[in-house]
Amino acid sequence: MNGTETHTLVATVADHPGVLTRVASLFRRRGFNIASLAVGHSEEPGYSRMTIAVEGSAEEVKQCEKQLYKLVEVVSVRNLTGAPAVTRELAMIKVRVKATERPGLAEITDIFRGEIVDVSKSSMIVQMTGAQSKIDRFLDVITEYPIEEISRTGVIAIARDDVGPRNGRARG
């Protein structure tokens, strides 16, 4: 019952100034833990989609969803945890490598279906897309290389079509 795990919530929100502050303020105030938050345009002009990875027990996350719903600018919230969904993250990793080490890193990158997007005399930038776990595994494998910088987008998620009925929209 009380097991903490990471849940993926996808919210459609009106594209108003301050809406991010409202969501962030809600999470802070109610003590919900955000693991990552990604925001971008949705398919509908005037609305953005937020993918929020939140850590907590099932009950805590349920309460979190209900509280999100109460924000006037939040149009819908879906919890995609355990539901058929595609989740992806993009990471860019700048690695300090000597010229002689380049082939080794390129090989690992290739195995993980990443891409070398930039090379300089002393470093390479790897771009990696995929499930969060894949990026984590890649980072584990390349620990022998000194990592200079990592930038990750946080996950974004989209439900597959066979997902059940949408969450209710009741709110107070």
Added chain:
Amino acid sequence: MSAINGQSTNGSTATPKTPRTGGEVVCDAMLAAGVDVIFGMPGGASLPFYDSLYHYQDRIRHVLIRHEQAAGFAANGYARATGKVGVATSTSGPGATNMVTCMANDIMDSVGVVYITGQVARPAIGSDAFQEADVTGISIPITKHSYLVMDVDDLPRVMSEAFHLASTGRPGPVHVDIPKDVFLETTTETAPDQVNLRGYRPSKVGNARMVRKAAEVINAAERPIIMAGHGIDISGAADELLQLATRGSIPVVSTLHGVGTFPETHPLSFGMLGMHGLAYANFSMRQTDCIIGLGTRFDDRAVGKEDEFGPGAKVVHIDIDPAEIGKVLETDVPIVGDLKLTLQKLLPLIESRDRTPWLDQMNGWRRDHPSLKIPDSPDSVLPQEVVRAIYDISGGEARVIADVGQNQMWASQHFWYERPRMFFSAGGLGPMGYALPAAMGVKLADESQDVWCVTGDGGLLINIQEFNTLAAEGINVKVAVLNNAHLGMIRQWQEFFYEGRYMGAFLDNPDFAKVAQAFGLHGVGTSSRDEMHDAIAMAHEYDGPVVLDLHVDRVENVYPMIVPGTGVNSVIEDPR
């Protein structure tokens, strides 16, 4: 006026629309919402709005309060007494930050108030201009919604949304921050015929299947109890509550804000529960097999220790806010919906049942634990006696606004409220200083009602400047100061839980009667029982505001009391 016409003729492009200033748009929106009183204080950023108020003074009464906190509390009182939206206004920066406590109070108590604050002109925003503060940044976590209006063309829509949001669903404060230049600019836009907010669709009638399940659970219960909350009042469901209780012979206890939603002299009424609730109300929560929570959020001051609260009881919870359901108690029958509409669906399914054994048990507790007995006190007047005297002299017909602390508990206990909107108090946030300004709002909501402000000496001092507003505006509020020369509730806690190490509990008070007189009010002070009765009778008759400085016992405690962190098993009852 123009907005009202504008709203109804909206869509007909033939008639040219009259341009209105931002300030006029706000005034028209108030009138469209049926609100004709605004509480506030002007300042640089809101002066253009005051110029509009000047032109609307035949239709909107502006009440100049003497501290913006009083504007917010007065608007809260007005809203709670009318069921409409209250409106408070201030200038930018310090004026707006003075109302922050009020917003936090409204959101806790689900009270619909629209706050109009001036903001520095748009070009100055973000430049640390004179009297600039990021008040929408401050108000986000303590409002239902907020707006910073950067374009006057948005203002008609924003204002109608603000009134809609404040008053529908679970009511709450809405903050509209308007830059000085937006008040001045004109627009030909009008409010849309209907508010359309995709992300805001409060539910109406509860789910039919759940309503049937609720009826099954209630009908099967041997020892059900109704816990009546503020939602009954907000939804106007007092009649439905009465029918539910009488049809099923189900006893009723209430929360602090539920006081009066069920007639307190009714045999099925068992008073208020909670930390300072009546012992028998709390005992019944230990034994019940079915808690029917109606428009309550199961606040910790009402519930106490959760595992002693209806252990093993089935929980039926009806509330309009889905986030409240399952938040505190595990719920067997969750119903999200408006109480009045949902109870109307539930009522026909409730079997009329004889529950004499259960009622006998409860009445036994009522007999053996008479929480409302006032002990003899030859040497001092007890504060409870004051509340009783107001009850007797007003024939139970006064609207009572209590402050925070011991006075609040005595005012809730020793008066029998027969209807909703008779007892007002700041429950969730508990800000001292609420009662006097809130009483002004309650009085202006309906001047035909007698209004008594029952306050502690400490709480009075927090907004005592409003004596000036009472006098200047002739607001006929009777103020009874339960003057115990202490922050009484603090003194009580230090006596009970800190072995009498009193720290910051004693008050070196001024002569409140003289203070009142200096403000031009009728002020009377006394410490004698007879004079106390006479003074209350005088105030009741007197046509105008009166302040009674009633010197009561200095060390009287509020009983019963459930020690925080424990449950009803460890209730402290009056030892006398």
